[in-house]
Amino acid sequence: MNKIDIKLGIIVALIFLAGFLLNTLQEKNQEIKRLNLENEQLLTELDDALKAKSPKPKKIVKKRKKIAYQGTIGLVIDDFGYRNDAVSDGFLDFKTPMTYAVIPGHRYSSLMGEEIKKAGFEIIIHMPMESHIKTKGEEDFIIMTSQPDDEIISRIKNAFKQIPQAIGMNNHQGSKATEDRRVMTAIGNVLKDKTKYFLDSRTTKNTVAEETMSLLGVSTARRKVFLDNSENINDINNQVDELAKSAKKNGVAIGIGHVKKNTLAVLKKRIPELQKKGYKFRFVSSLLH
Ligand SMILES: [Zn+2]
Known part of the structure; x- marks a missing residue:
């Protein structure tokens, strides 16, 4: 093996490594994104659930007092x-x-x-x-x-x-x-x-x-x-x-x-x-x- 071959080998190896790292990084990014979306979805669901559970604001209707016949x-x-x-x-x-x-x-x-x-x-x-x-x-x-x-x-x-x-x-x-x-x-x-x-x-x-x-x-x-x-x-x-x-x-x-x-x-x-x-x-x- 001559020196050039070794260098080429190293470069190729580095390119592969970079590609691998880039790929992993991208995957990680996607994973984070997915998790974020999931979180958001969960938060929305939780919010909806809370809204559904909490009582509706009561309408303020003055009840007319029923008068008893005398x-x-x-x-x-x-x-x-x-x-x-x-x-x-x-x-x-x-x-x-x-x-x-x-x-x-x-x-x-x-x-x-x-x-x-x-x-x-x-x-x-x-x-x-x-x-x-x-x-x-x-x-x-x-x-x-x-x-x-x-x-x-x-x-x-x-x-x-x-x-x-x-x-x-x-x-x-x-x-x-x-x-x-x-x-x-x-x-x-x-x-x-x-x-x-x-x-x-x-x-x-x-x-x-x-x-x-x-x-x-x-x-x-x-x-x-x-x-x-x-x-x-x-x-x-x-x-x-x-x-x-x-x-x-x-x-x-x-x-x-x-x-x-x-x-x-x-x-x-x-x-x-x-x-x-x-x-x-x-x-x-x-x-x-
Ligand atoms: Zn009279």
Whole structure:
């Protein structure tokens, strides 16, 4: 072997070695790359798995508190017909079912019948009837125990002529007349013919009104609480509490108030409060037996 051959041999060997090393290096690089990719894949999978496991962000929805039903209240407002002012207008602004009782024979009786009907409330006739104490006013309409049946019948019919929107009747005063079975029977017969109802205002403990109506087959109900015998705001509030208590205890309670400033103010505040507490307000016509 000469020197050139040896050199050539070394060069060839070096080239092979370099090639080998290069190849190994490339393989190593590929391996690293592959491992990196695998790592990346694993990390992505892990991330996905974590995302799937972690709870979804909760939507913040305010749950409306379910109000438990407390009872049903029927509100009757007596003595419409005397006035046509801010107070009577105020009652026509309620958004609650209310039953409004109009006295016949007064300056605004017919007008109130129309206005109340237009405003979407229930109308009844607030029939003036004889009381044990001195009875005065509404001479053409008042029901007296001294009147014969035909006079009573004609007065009841005239009242419905003046307020044709009325679907029922309750008594204005009448502590004497509602204790009289004959008088209540004469009234009840007209109501039966006209399919009107009678709400007993209960101005006397000895009333036979509700009982007589039931016997005749006239739909009827009774007043439970008077709201404003005292016009003091605190007293009216206490009476509203009484009414709510009775509705809760008995399922249904009917309260009677009057077209008066303080009654309006108290009811404006208390009706929405009671509704929020779970009390329902209904027309008297849906609370009859
Ligand atoms: Zn009255």
